[in-house]
Amino acid sequence: MDNQIFADLDTSPRILLGPGPSMVSPRVLRSMTTPLLGHLDPEFLKVMDEEQALLRLVFQTRNELTLTVPGTGSAGMEAALSNFIEPGDPVLIAVMGFFGERLAEMARRYGAQVDRVEVAWGQKFDPAEIEQALKAKKYKLLVMVHAETSTGALQTHVPEIAAAAHRAGALVVLDTVTSLGGLPVEIDRWDVDIAYSAAQKSLSCPPGLAPITVSARAREVLQNRKTPVANWYLDLTGLEKYWGPARAYHHTAPISTHFAMREGLRIVLEEGLEARFARHRAHAEILWEGLEALDLPPLIPLDYRLPTLTTPQLSPSIDDITVRRRLLDEYNIEIAGGFGPLKGKVWRIGLMGFSSRRENVVLLLSALRDLLQSP
């Protein structure tokens, strides 16, 4: 057996401009050096309460059932589905990219009868397409992605789609992984029933907690389940007893990650949501202009292009992997490639949270200019 214990951790100072994780403020990193509290210590319960209050502000909701589940963004996705699906439930998934596919896969695993409406990767839905599908059959859930991380497309018209779903008797599940904290997400005004996100994108916290919020209407559906939630760890009926006044032990919370989440949310609200959205937008616009000048035009038309994640199209002469490797090795910049039908055809450039900075955009554009001109 190998008895080597390895050297001190010694990492490169990466500039994270991929689809997440984004960079984390030194304030948030420092918060994790706080010595631990027990998961039932009154001081820790206060941290949870504050985190919950801050999360409601960020989600723009008064939903009582608002909390973080103890896992990364995919755990948020899984919590949103596993709690509201019972075997045999009909579920409509709107697929416009990779994360729609993942939602369909997860829903199937929990025994849902999954139907899909679909547009090509890089497109978004017209509300009428979804409304038509909702009229053809009665669904328990309509599930859609607000900001598709695989394509850079924003699903606009969420309020209209949610209204159509409610007219058809379905609950609305919204993936806000790549939108929350970077562009408007207004859960109550849009009348979304279940929304989840991730810590490590526009909230700029380290991954490990996934925000979720549940409307009173959806909570009632949860309380009236006939079968227990298969997923014990993410069962919101257990989690809400820990977050609520009962304070019943469920799991040992990831204490240090909660310290980070609280600090990261404080930073979001100190900046202010409107100012934060404007900053994300302004830096994205500089990026877009620079990409056009480099003959790397964004895939997504301006009217539904995400400010948090841009997908420039690569001309066939560009060696995708080599350029990305050189960005990392020579400039310490991480961006990501496309996948699925977009593999080799686009890059994915994130400007989220602490990473959304003018100096990062200017450096990236400069580096790309050098690498594309001297291959």
Added chain:
Amino acid sequence: MDNQIFADLDTSPRILLGPGPSMVSPRVLRSMTTPLLGHLDPEFLKVMDEEQALLRLVFQTRNELTLTVPGTGSAGMEAALSNFIEPGDPVLIAVMGFFGERLAEMARRYGAQVDRVEVAWGQKFDPAEIEQALKAKKYKLLVMVHAETSTGALQTHVPEIAAAAHRAGALVVLDTVTSLGGLPVEIDRWDVDIAYSAAQKSLSCPPGLAPITVSARAREVLQNRKTPVANWYLDLTGLEKYWGPARAYHHTAPISTHFAMREGLRIVLEEGLEARFARHRAHAEILWEGLEALDLPPLIPLDYRLPTLTTPQLSPSIDDITVRRRLLDEYNIEIAGGFGPLKGKVWRIGLMGFSSRRENVVLLLSALRDLLQSP
């Protein structure tokens, strides 16, 4: 809507002597201030490789499928069950306390036909009892707890029980949440098929990752499943593609928690397993002697008493809740109460990892002496 953003985090310096989380070394806390890497950055993949190699040393195994799942200890438990249970599978759970109950509950939720063998809380199994149950019916899994956190009992004779299970054609699942890193856990020598643990007990890392290891025999069972694992997030077939040479994207790993885990495991192995076990034992013995002197005799007989978690019995004159509150408020010491049938009858005192220190034992005994003599 409340626009208060809350003050800087300002916590009390707790001395964590409950059943976990335990205290975390400043080295481990500092490791979390490392700026983030992307979850597919070659430098992060190296961190994962090193964490995996260290974990194998701690589990004393050569199992290829050894990794941490992205959640706290209960996620490890859930991964161990959900990956190996298909609907209708007969599963035998050996229940000797609260965590055996939880295992039975989780197994039921994944559709297992659950049978139980049971002893009273505070007892452990004679291998013959389990062997008898294994002979009565063919089971896919035998599931048991090595160190029962609710009672302080150690299940001895794991190798004999594992051999009996294998003779009967069952795989062995072992909960090592409160043992790994604090007392011997020898996965290969004991021939255990699936073992899981938690970061935040005797490994003294912040909660948020759960170590798991899977034998070649169990891995084959996993690969030959007829149905997909319902739990997508904890599906080991997806996780092992990320940890293995394919490096296929699965989820965004909790980067900072992995930095902490690597550093915490380095500390475990720098101390050396034998020295670490001896330290846990030595400090537990000081505690036990002191508790006897205070008329707080440990519930569990010496021959199967855990060194990591002690459950002193309370005489009826002791006001459980008041004493624990005063320990916290006046001394910053956290210990825990009993629950289930042991509620109000025992405390749960953990001496795990960085918390297992002579000064902590002496302070706790002194504080208890003062509080019990001047109520």
